[in-house]
Amino acid sequence: xxxxxxxxxxxxLRVKWELFFxxxxxxxxxxxxxxxxxxxxxxxxxxxxxxxxxxxxxxxxMALVGTLAILLELERTLLRGLHHLPGAVEEGDLExxxxxxxxxxxxxxxxxxxxxxxxxxxxGAGALAYGLSLIPALQWPRLPLYLLSLGLSLAIYGLMVFCxxxxxxxxxxxxxxxWLVYDLAEFARYPAGVYRGAVRFLxxxxxxxxxxxxxxxxxxxxxxGWGLIGHQLGVLSGFxxxxxxxxxxxxxxxxxxxx
Amino acid sequence: xxxxxxxxxxxxxxxxxxxxxxxxxxxxxxxxxxPLAVFFLWRAVLGGGRTxxxxxxxxxxxxxxxxxxxxxxxxxxxxxxxxxxxRDGRLSLWLVRPVDHFLLYLSRNLGAxxxxxxxxxxxxxxxxxxxxSHFRLPAEAWRGPVALGFWLVGVVLAFAWGYTLNLLAxxxxxTAGIVGAAxxxxxxxxxxxxxLDILPLREVWLFLPFRFVGxxxxxxxxGRVSPERLPGELGLLLGWLFLFVAxxxxxxxxxxxxxxxxxx
Numbered sequence: 001x002x003x004x005x006x007x008x009x010x011x012x013l014r015v016k017w018e019l020f021f022x023x024x025x026x027x028x029x030x031x032x033x034x035x036x037x038x039x040x041x042x043x044x045x046x047x048x049x050x051x052x053x054x055x056x057x058x059x060x061x062m063a064l065v066g067t068l069a070i071l072l073e074l075e076r077t078l079l080r081g082l083h084h085l086p087g088a089v090e091e092g093d094l095e096x097x098x099x100x101x102x103x104x105x106x107x108x109x110x111x112x113x114x115x116x117x118x119x120x121x122x123x124g125a126g127a128l129a130y131g132l133s134l135i136p137a138l139q140w141p142r143l144p145l146y147l148l149s150l151g152l153s154l155a156i157y158g159l160m161v162f163c164x165x166x167x168x169x170x171x172x173x174x175x176x177x178x179w180l181v182y183d184l185a186e187f188a189r190y191p192a193g194v195y196r197g198a199v200r201f202l203x204x205x206x207x208x209x210x211x212x213x214x215x216x217x218x219x220x221x222x223x224x225g226w227g228l229i230g231h232q233l234g235v236l237s238g239f240x241x242x243x244x245x246x247x248x249x250x251x252x253x254x255x256x257x258x259x
Numbered sequence: 260x261x262x263x264x265x266x267x268x269x270x271x272x273x274x275x276x277x278x279x280x281x282x283x284x285x286x287x288x289x290x291x292x293x294p295l296a297v298f299f300l301w302r303a304v305l306g307g308g309r310t311x312x313x314x315x316x317x318x319x320x321x322x323x324x325x326x327x328x329x330x331x332x333x334x335x336x337x338x339x340x341x342x343x344x345x346r347d348g349r350l351s352l353w354l355v356r357p358v359d360h361f362l363l364y365l366s367r368n369l370g371a372x373x374x375x376x377x378x379x380x381x382x383x384x385x386x387x388x389x390x391x392s393h394f395r396l397p398a399e400a401w402r403g404p405v406a407l408g409f410w411l412v413g414v415v416l417a418f419a420w421g422y423t424l425n426l427l428a429x430x431x432x433x434t435a436g437i438v439g440a441a442x443x444x445x446x447x448x449x450x451x452x453x454x455l456d457i458l459p460l461r462e463v464w465l466f467l468p469f470r471f472v473g474x475x476x477x478x479x480x481x482g483r484v485s486p487e488r489l490p491g492e493l494g495l496l497l498g499w500l501f502l503f504v505a506x507x508x509x510x511x512x513x514x515x516x517x518x519x520x521x522x523x
Contacts, residue, residue, distance in 0.1 A: 024436035031440035038443075038452040045457045046304055049311050054303040183288045186296035194303040 025119055032073065032120030036127050039065035039189065054193025059134030060221055061191060066128025068188055068213040071153055073120045079158045081112035083178065086168035092256045105162060105247060135221060142220050145229070149216040152232040157212055159239035166243065169250030188213040208235045264358050265366040272370030283374045289331050290382035294323040298390060312457035318481055320393040322454055325480050328383040329410050330451035330473035332376050334368050336442040337421025339435070342428035351520045361507060365418055372414075397482055405489065406479040412496055413471040419503035420445060420469075426507070429514030450474025468499035 040062060047058040056064075085108055088094040097104050097111075132138055164177055187195075187203055192214040195203055203210040215228045276283065298320055305316040314322065341364060344350040353360055387394040397403055424441050428434045446452065448469035455464040455474045464470065475492065478484045484492070 024431075024433045027436035027440040029440075031436065031443045034440065034443040034447055038447045041458055042453045044459055045453060046311065048459070050304060050309075053300070177285070179285055180288045180292075183292040186293045187299075190296065190300040191303075194299040199299070 029119045029123075032069070032123050036065065036069050036123045039069070040127055040130070054191055056191035056193055057135070059131045060217060062131030062134060063128050063217045063220065064131070064191060064213055065189075066124045066126070066131055067150065067216050068185075069124030069127060070121060071124075071150065071157065071212060072185070073118070073124055074154050075157050075161070076114050077118045077121070078113055078154075079109045079161065080114045081107075082109050082158070082161050082165050084108060084112055085165040089168045089250075089254065094254060095256055105243075109158065109162075132220075138220075139222055142222065145225065146216050146220040149219045149229060149232060152229065152236055153212045153216055156208060156232065156236050156239055159236065159243050160208075162243045163239060163246055166246035166250050169246075169253050184209055185212075192218070204231070205235065211235055265362050268363055269366040269370035269373075272367040273373050276371045276374045283378050286375050286378055287382045287385075290328055290379045291386055294320070294327050294386050295389065297323050298393075312454070313483070314454065314457070317393045317395045319454075320390050321395045321481060322477050324383055324386050324390070324394060325406070326450050326454075326473045326477040328379050329413075329476050330446055330449045332372065332379045333410075333414050333417040333449070333472045334372060335417045335421055335445040335449070335472070336438045337418055337425050338364060338368055338371075339425065339438065341422060341425035342434040342438070345426070345428040345514070345518065346433075348520045350518065354515075360511065361419075361422060361504070364422060365415065368418055369414075395481070397480055399482070402480055402482060406476040409471060409479060409493070409496065410473075410476040412493075412500060413473075413476065416468060416496070416500050416503055417445070417449075417472050419500065419507050423503070423507045423510050426510045426514050429510075429517045445469050445472070450477065468496070468503070471496045471499070 043053075043058065043061045043065065046053060047061070051057075053061060082105075085094075088097065088108075094104075097107050100107055161178075161181060164181060167177070184207065187207075187209040192200070192204075192210045195210060200210070211232060215224075215232055218224045219228050301316060301319045301323075305311060305314070305319055308315070311319075344353070353363070356363075397406075421438065421442070424438045425434060427437055431437070448455075448464060448467050449472040450464075450470060451473055454477075455461060455470055456478075458464055475484070479489075
């Protein structure tokens, strides 16, 4: 209960803070709109001339744009606090988090929620709804499975970022590596069918970027079911084990020295 | 007008950027990864000799490598330091100096970007090497330098745009959202996501000046712009640049009337 209460308190404090900057939040929304519209227009330009991309229809590709936008906004909203870990390690003030009576990675993840990003969530949802409206025989009972898959994707993405920030126990300055993660997310923008062979294997296992956005859509449109969820659970377990190992080893190395 | 202070500012800023070589190296991913990722998409669409809007696979791959280099290396959001200094009053320190604020920040900005341009060029060359069977060099040797020339003027245009947006800090507390939104829009309008001429409503996108930051120089490189069109396009670019700089100067004057130097 204390974890829930602490998380709720962090959210409400953040809401108050964000309301100071309403105009800025509005423009944040417009920035998100441009990104989603760019994704939609790319596929509109292609599907204006072809009927499918590697077996993916226009509706499925649009659902992919929406799903990725939702996933990225949820990460920006909920888990951006993880980016604080390298700074805390460098400055030597990780104790501020370690001494609190809640699991430290959870506190780190939620203590800096960026609620402006939440404003942008309807944009991804809009693109998803547009995509789904183009799919004639959609099976709506699959929606809960889609949400489950999306939740697993968010957890995998969060753990990937967590593993990355844990390297700060050894490398100290890892901020530039965040750009690497965001650039790599480019691979998640396109239908899984365009990747083949070793690239596809890499992008669904060790660097599971295709899993993040494609699997929820594939579950929703009936291109797979519990098998895909099982795959996601496998990837999630792998990254959870890696993250846990890095965190434990990092804490042993941490000296609390710094600014 | 004495150029020495500006050249010195450019030099100092280049040295300052080089202190953080890790940052410069990390920038490689921005030039390397997106064209590689999008290659798989276009291979699926344009493989087997298909074309789209006059682009075959080679032209599309070349477009993304060249345009990504141009757009990623343009200062479309100028420098957040400009708005921060207005907000916290540090701008006063610049006002007492006998230099033009716009030119000074342009020099500093260019100085900061030069190491990134060199690294970006290496990154683009690496992608071109990886996708060498699809990358196409221009048939006429002059196209490379001319494309670069158009892009360099486009860089000044991009800076003027970002500079003006940062000046909105004279009136609003936080400009990060405004600059971020405008930056995303400008990257799109520069052709950083999709070639503008294959988009729906292409007349709208091609009317706006942001195309000179990425799409147009890439078209010159690809050989899709005839030599006869170049003087007219250059005149248009310079006209837009004049408008942007004049707009920036106007906002600067109006903003200074509003500036109180509070926060020091």
